[in-house]
Amino acid sequence: MAPQLESYYKAIDGLTDTFIDRLAEAVAIPSISAEEARRPDVVKMGHWLKSQLETLGASMEARELGKRPGKEHLTLPPAIIGRYPAKKDESKRTILVYGHYDVQPAEKSDGWNTEPFKLSVDSKGRMYGRGSTDDKGPVLGWVNAIQAHQKAGIEFPVNLLMCFEGMEEYGSEGLDDFIIAECKPGKFFEDADAVCISDNYWLGTEKPCLTYGLRGCSYYSIEISGPGQDLHSGVYGGTAQEPMTDLVRVMGGLVDTNGTILIPGIKDLVAPVTDDEQALYKNIAFEMSNLYESIGSETGIFPDKERTLMGRWRYPSLSIHGVEGAFSAPGAKTVIPAKVIGKFSIRTVPNMEPDDVDKLVYAHVEKAFAGLKSKNTLKVSLQHSGKWWVASPKHWNFTAAAKAVEKVWGVKPDLTREGGSIPVTLTFEQATGKNVLLLPMGSSTDAAHSINEKLDKKNYIEGIKLLGSYLHYVAEEPMSVA
Amino acid sequence: MAPQLESYYKAIDGLTDTFIDRLAEAVAIPSISAEEARRPDVVKMGHWLKSQLETLGASMEARELGKRPGKEHLTLPPAIIGRYPAKKDESKRTILVYGHYDVQPAEKSDGWNTEPFKLSVDSKGRMYGRGSTDDKGPVLGWVNAIQAHQKAGIEFPVNLLMCFEGMEEYGSEGLDDFIIAECKPGKFFEDADAVCISDNYWLGTEKPCLTYGLRGCSYYSIEISGPGQDLHSGVYGGTAQEPMTDLVRVMGGLVDTNGTILIPGIKDLVAPVTDDEQALYKNIAFEMSNLYESIGSETGIFPDKERTLMGRWRYPSLSIHGVEGAFSAPGAKTVIPAKVIGKFSIRTVPNMEPDDVDKLVYAHVEKAFAGLKSKNTLKVSLQHSGKWWVASPKHWNFTAAAKAVEKVWGVKPDLTREGGSIPVTLTFEQATGKNVLLLPMGSSTDAAHSINEKLDKKNYIEGIKLLGSYLHYVAEEPMSVA
Numbered sequence: 001m002a003p004q005l006e007s008y009y010k011a012i013d014g015l016t017d018t019f020i021d022r023l024a025e026a027v028a029i030p031s032i033s034a035e036e037a038r039r040p041d042v043v044k045m046g047h048w049l050k051s052q053l054e055t056l057g058a059s060m061e062a063r064e065l066g067k068r069p070g071k072e073h074l075t076l077p078p079a080i081i082g083r084y085p086a087k088k089d090e091s092k093r094t095i096l097v098y099g100h101y102d103v104q105p106a107e108k109s110d111g112w113n114t115e116p117f118k119l120s121v122d123s124k125g126r127m128y129g130r131g132s133t134d135d136k137g138p139v140l141g142w143v144n145a146i147q148a149h150q151k152a153g154i155e156f157p158v159n160l161l162m163c164f165e166g167m168e169e170y171g172s173e174g175l176d177d178f179i180i181a182e183c184k185p186g187k188f189f190e191d192a193d194a195v196c197i198s199d200n201y202w203l204g205t206e207k208p209c210l211t212y213g214l215r216g217c218s219y220y221s222i223e224i225s226g227p228g229q230d231l232h233s234g235v236y237g238g239t240a241q242e243p244m245t246d247l248v249r250v251m252g253g254l255v256d257t258n259g260t261i262l263i264p265g266i267k268d269l270v271a272p273v274t275d276d277e278q279a280l281y282k283n284i285a286f287e288m289s290n291l292y293e294s295i296g297s298e299t300g301i302f303p304d305k306e307r308t309l310m311g312r313w314r315y316p317s318l319s320i321h322g323v324e325g326a327f328s329a330p331g332a333k334t335v336i337p338a339k340v341i342g343k344f345s346i347r348t349v350p351n352m353e354p355d356d357v358d359k360l361v362y363a364h365v366e367k368a369f370a371g372l373k374s375k376n377t378l379k380v381s382l383q384h385s386g387k388w389w390v391a392s393p394k395h396w397n398f399t400a401a402a403k404a405v406e407k408v409w410g411v412k413p414d415l416t417r418e419g420g421s422i423p424v425t426l427t428f429e430q431a432t433g434k435n436v437l438l439l440p441m442g443s444s445t446d447a448a449h450s451i452n453e454k455l456d457k458k459n460y461i462e463g464i465k466l467l468g469s470y471l472h473y474v475a476e477e478p479m480s481v482a
Numbered sequence: 483m484a485p486q487l488e489s490y491y492k493a494i495d496g497l498t499d500t501f502i503d504r505l506a507e508a509v510a511i512p513s514i515s516a517e518e519a520r521r522p523d524v525v526k527m528g529h530w531l532k533s534q535l536e537t538l539g540a541s542m543e544a545r546e547l548g549k550r551p552g553k554e555h556l557t558l559p560p561a562i563i564g565r566y567p568a569k570k571d572e573s574k575r576t577i578l579v580y581g582h583y584d585v586q587p588a589e590k591s592d593g594w595n596t597e598p599f600k601l602s603v604d605s606k607g608r609m610y611g612r613g614s615t616d617d618k619g620p621v622l623g624w625v626n627a628i629q630a631h632q633k634a635g636i637e638f639p640v641n642l643l644m645c646f647e648g649m650e651e652y653g654s655e656g657l658d659d660f661i662i663a664e665c666k667p668g669k670f671f672e673d674a675d676a677v678c679i680s681d682n683y684w685l686g687t688e689k690p691c692l693t694y695g696l697r698g699c700s701y702y703s704i705e706i707s708g709p710g711q712d713l714h715s716g717v718y719g720g721t722a723q724e725p726m727t728d729l730v731r732v733m734g735g736l737v738d739t740n741g742t743i744l745i746p747g748i749k750d751l752v753a754p755v756t757d758d759e760q761a762l763y764k765n766i767a768f769e770m771s772n773l774y775e776s777i778g779s780e781t782g783i784f785p786d787k788e789r790t791l792m793g794r795w796r797y798p799s800l801s802i803h804g805v806e807g808a809f810s811a812p813g814a815k816t817v818i819p820a821k822v823i824g825k826f827s828i829r830t831v832p833n834m835e836p837d838d839v840d841k842l843v844y845a846h847v848e849k850a851f852a853g854l855k856s857k858n859t860l861k862v863s864l865q866h867s868g869k870w871w872v873a874s875p876k877h878w879n880f881t882a883a884a885k886a887v888e889k890v891w892g893v894k895p896d897l898t899r900e901g902g903s904i905p906v907t908l909t910f911e912q913a914t915g916k917n918v919l920l921l922p923m924g925s926s927t928d929a930a931h932s933i934n935e936k937l938d939k940k941n942y943i944e945g946i947k948l949l950g951s952y953l954h955y956v957a958e959e960p961m962s963v964a
């Protein structure tokens with residue numbers, strides 16, 4: 001069973017320094033998609049990645065995605081797409097992999113202990129640098145897997161299709177349409193048999209996982225307005241109805257302290273938990289101390305692991321994010337804001353249809369506001385919504401990945417979901433009609449999006465072994481299960 | 483009765499151009515106390531004012547108030563104090579007048595139709611410019627009154643003590659201690675018999691008023707915290723208790739849409755309205771259309787004038803100003819804020835003792851939060867409080883002012899209160915132990931603190947007549963009533 005893996009692993013161990021150097025080179029390019037001034041670095045990073053793969057014999061293209069909507073002076077960085085081997089082997093499965101080469105903003109002065117755009121490896125093998133784990137390490141995982149196959153002199157087990165974007169940290173502008181177009185018959189991604197995305201993290205630090213579900217998100221605004229302009233509370237307090245008074249009263253009826261959503265009907269949209277499913281949660285490597293450590297307090301809702309994980313993955317939640325238009329600075333300003341916009345979002349799960357959620361939200365908010373008998377004006381609206389995603393973890397794509405994890409890490413992976421959304425996942429599923437697997441490389445302590453982002457050397461090197469092994473097990477899975 | 487007034491008025495009419503030029507010169511100095519870079523202009527304005535008065539023979543001093551607390555590199559602008567005539571006439575009453583020579587910030591780009599620091603008089607006699615009505619016009623009213631007496635060749639009827647500050651629009655830093663010290667025996671203001679402040683506005687545009695009451699203000703923060711840092715709602719929504727959820731639930735129980743304060747016990751602190759008092763409201767020149775015009779909508783609480791005016795002046799009100807620490811920008815951010823601070827204030831009236839109000843607020847907020855059974859942490863605190871002020875409108879200080887209004891404007895003034903606070907009023911009352919009168923020059927449409935601030939030429943010129951007449955009637959009031 002996958003007998004060539006040992007020589008593949010040996011090649012990786014021999015190339016360790018090369019792979020770390022490659023990651024250092026990537027981290028040194030500050031490809032921050034959110035900052036206009038860094039756009040040339042984002043583009044540079046895309047071309048650097050393309051040339052790394054071309055050097056290894058892949059057939060690569062940089063596809064322009066046009067201008068940035070609303071900022072027509074800014075060209076979007078290209079999607080770097082490719083195929084390896086350059087010529088398709090019709091006898092092999094085709095796996096489409098996705099990653100992103102842009103990164104979150106970072107400045108040393110934000111509180112980094114090291115230069116964010118210089119990879120710094122400490123004595124414990126922690127490799128610090130912006131993008132190390134999100135998502136340059138995983139993207140280079142595929143590059144390195146190709147190189148290690150060549151060094152080991154073993155045949156690449158599948159046709160690899162690649163899709164690397166440069167705007168993920170800024171809303172993946174332009175990507176959805178591109179993916180949908182390229183998955184059509186006759187186009188670049190048409191022959192993908194399955195999809196693998198490496199852009200998330202283990203649930204903890206010790207045990208790998210495969211991720212088969214994500215919650216969706218529907219984001220709402222409640223706008224309440226009355227006066228023509230902001231008023232002084234000394235002059236008008238007690239004579240004018242105040243939009244902020246109405247807003248807190250309406251928002252106070254959305255959710256309670258223990259996270260119970262108070263909007264009638266929401267609960268009824270949630271798929272019932274089966275016994276099988278319930279049993280899954282018991283064995284997942286997760287402790288309440290993991291939660292407390294990551295939130296930095298013991299202010300959790302549930303005292304036990306199962307309900308906590310289900311609260312994160314399996315049930316909807318409602319968070320109130322803030323208020324636009326009210327006084328938000330430090331200090332004491334005696335303003336009556338004329339128009340305030342409360343923001344909240346609902347994390348959605350199967351089988352909540354976004355349209356049904358919208359209807360229940362609107363009805364509840366409108367009824368609550370009507371109950372106030374206010375002369376102010378209410379507008380409740382959806383800002384955006386992304387649907388939840390759940391894949392079948394019994395598909396060969398997952399089976400192959402599970403075998404690879406067991407081979408490389410010596411344990412069966414946890415099957416997990418995530419509470420947040422990775423919108424491209426659903427796009428790939430819908431555009432290809434194929435199974436999508438989330439196969440993380442980094443661990444929960446990697447601090448993606450924070451200061452001192454890192455990727456452990458062990459996760460990087462074993463991760464390269466994992467990605468290659470996954471492809472070998474994919475090749476071995478019976479074709480009939482497709 | 484005050485037979486010299488006719489020649490005084492004639493002198494004013496003859497000096498109209500001089501007085502407008504003087505206002506133009508004052509407006510041209512951008513003495514913005516809130517902007518550090520403008521500090522030299524504030525100081526320049528103080529010295530300009532001092533020299534104007536010295537030229538007229540007043541004895542003036544520029545008193546340094548020290549460094550700005552917390553900004554030790556910034557010297558506070560001086561208090562410009564003085565006496566006219568330079569030598570006290572022991573046979574006359576002594577009136578202490580207050581005004582401020584600093585102004586609110588202004589930029590043409592804020593939406594001004596004219597240059598804010600160039601006085602622009604239109605065909606209807608509206609004199610536009612920052613500080614025209616707040617408070618350079620009224621301050622120059624005293625200067626001009628002195629000059630007109632000299633031109634008319636009539637004796638100044640009282641000893642005038644002057645106190646002009648340069649930090650009013652930025653919290654009157656340093657002034658309270660100065661006033662208290664200078665009202666002590668042997669000090670500059672020790673012999674004031676009454677105080678007159680001209681720094682507020684008529685209730686409408688047609689009828690002058692004398693103001694005898696101001697509401698106080700107690701400003702509170704409700705801080706609720708839980709997580710050690712902001713969390714992502716995808717990952718932690720449904721597993722962690724959210725401070726913002728608790729905050730909106732607590733704030734939702736403070737006040738209702740019609741302004742009724744829901745904090746038990748507050749109502750009981752309010753002095754009952756007497757029949758006499760009730761009757762006062764009926765004749766005040768105020769229409770509901772004035773309210774609707776000034777708030778820019780018809781979202782008032784009460785449909786009638788009496789309850790609206792009492793809501794503004796006579797009863798407490800509670801306004802929720804905003805939330806610090808939550809998401810307040812446009813757009814959609816999926817954050818769970820770790821610590822949020824809700825801000826609200828209560829406008830207070832007789833006989834609400836600030837300490838009693840604090841106790842009721844704390845008890846109510848703590849009880850509401852306890853009812854949530856949240857693991858988050860609550861801190862409720864007072865940011866600052868200023869007490870309400872009510873003077874006796876039967877004092878000779880008011881009687882004299884009422885006669886002056888009737889003489890100059892041909893109508894008896896409305897006796898009004900104001901909903902906002904002018905903290906220096908209470909300071910003067912407490913420091914001198916004497917009656918304080920608020921004698922406005924400008925009208926309700928002057929747009930103090932807004933774009934296109936103006937003072938009507940008529941209000942300025944008749945206002946100079948009014949200030950001088952007031953001093954003459956003060957001189958005629960029987961001494962026994964003091």
Ligand SMILES: [Zn+2]
Pocket residue numbers: 100134135168199
């Ligand atoms: Zn990522």
Ligand SMILES: [Zn+2]
Pocket residue numbers: 104134169448449
């Ligand atoms: Zn990211």
Ligand SMILES: [Zn+2]
Pocket residue numbers: 582616617650681
């Ligand atoms: Zn003022």
Ligand SMILES: [Zn+2]
Pocket residue numbers: 586616651930931
């Ligand atoms: Zn002002």
